[in-house]
Amino acid sequence: DGGITQSPKYLFRKEGQNVTLSCEQNLNHDAMYWYRQDPGQGLRLIYYSQIVNDFQKGDIAEGYSVSREKKESFPLTVTSAQKNPTAFYLCASSPEERRQPQHFGDGTRLSIL
Amino acid sequence: GNSVTQMEGPVTLSEEAFLTINCTYTATGYPSLFWYVQYPGEGLQLLLKATKADDKGSNKGFEATYRKETTSFHLEKGSVQVSDSAVYFCALTARGSNYKLTFGKGTLLTVNP
Numbered sequence: 001d002g003g004i005t006q007s008p009k010y011l012f013r014k015e016g017q018n019v020t021l022s023c024e025q026n027l028n029h030d031a032m033y034w035y036r037q038d039p040g041q042g043l044r045l046i047y048y049s050q051i052v053n054d055f056q057k058g059d060i061a062e063g064y065s066v067s068r069e070k071k072e073s074f075p076l077t078v079t080s081a082q083k084n085p086t087a088f089y090l091c092a093s094s095p096e097e098r099r100q101p102q103h104f105g106d107g108t109r110l111s112i113l
Numbered sequence: 114g115n116s117v118t119q120m121e122g123p124v125t126l127s128e129e130a131f132l133t134i135n136c137t138y139t140a141t142g143y144p145s146l147f148w149y150v151q152y153p154g155e156g157l158q159l160l161l162k163a164t165k166a167d168d169k170g171s172n173k174g175f176e177a178t179y180r181k182e183t184t185s186f187h188l189e190k191g192s193v194q195v196s197d198s199a200v201y202f203c204a205l206t207a208r209g210s211n212y213k214l215t216f217g218k219g220t221l222l223t224v225n226p
Contacts, residue, residue, distance in 0.1 A: 002139075004156075006156075011226075033213075033214075040219075041156075041218065041219075042202065042216045042217060042219055043202070043214075045214075045217045054122070054218040090156050090157065092157075092214075098143040099164050099212070101145075101147050101162055102214055103157045103159070104156035104157040106156045107154075107155065108156055109158045
């Protein structure tokens, strides 16, 4: 079955540590996205990528970094500069046709130790 | 810019009650409209979509009609079940935002037996 796989499901970060969240898709979608969701909040866009080797900042990119070396992979690094990283992180992808909906993974819950 | 406003929750209903979750939007151009559903601890799933005025999206007994004259996309279901308990997000994409998804803040629905 085609879909988006996020790993790990739960992740813990120590102070001053960088952590990387994995996102892989086998839908052959061109565009990929990272969102942050806080309790009782909507989704906020962190970064997005429309083609390999290119990505753009979303609304809350500070303290995060991404890479897009392969079409199917879009990992997100939460750096030590992100002072409030505890949240639910969602990865999504969509086809090149921009009116099509985004498909979401099951999320990674990041907590601070 | 684009924006989505949906009714604030939480909404609590008894099983078999009628559901309406209001959603209105502002957008440049002609947006595509979506409803997503998020079950506890999971990612978002596309529930239904509409890409042009007067389109009706439907799925699993849920319906929403794209009303351009009132810039609305209200979600309805005639008889809710306990299994419909989830958070519902209204969203749009439009050329003015480079087709990035703009979300409402979500509405928590709880259905009691």
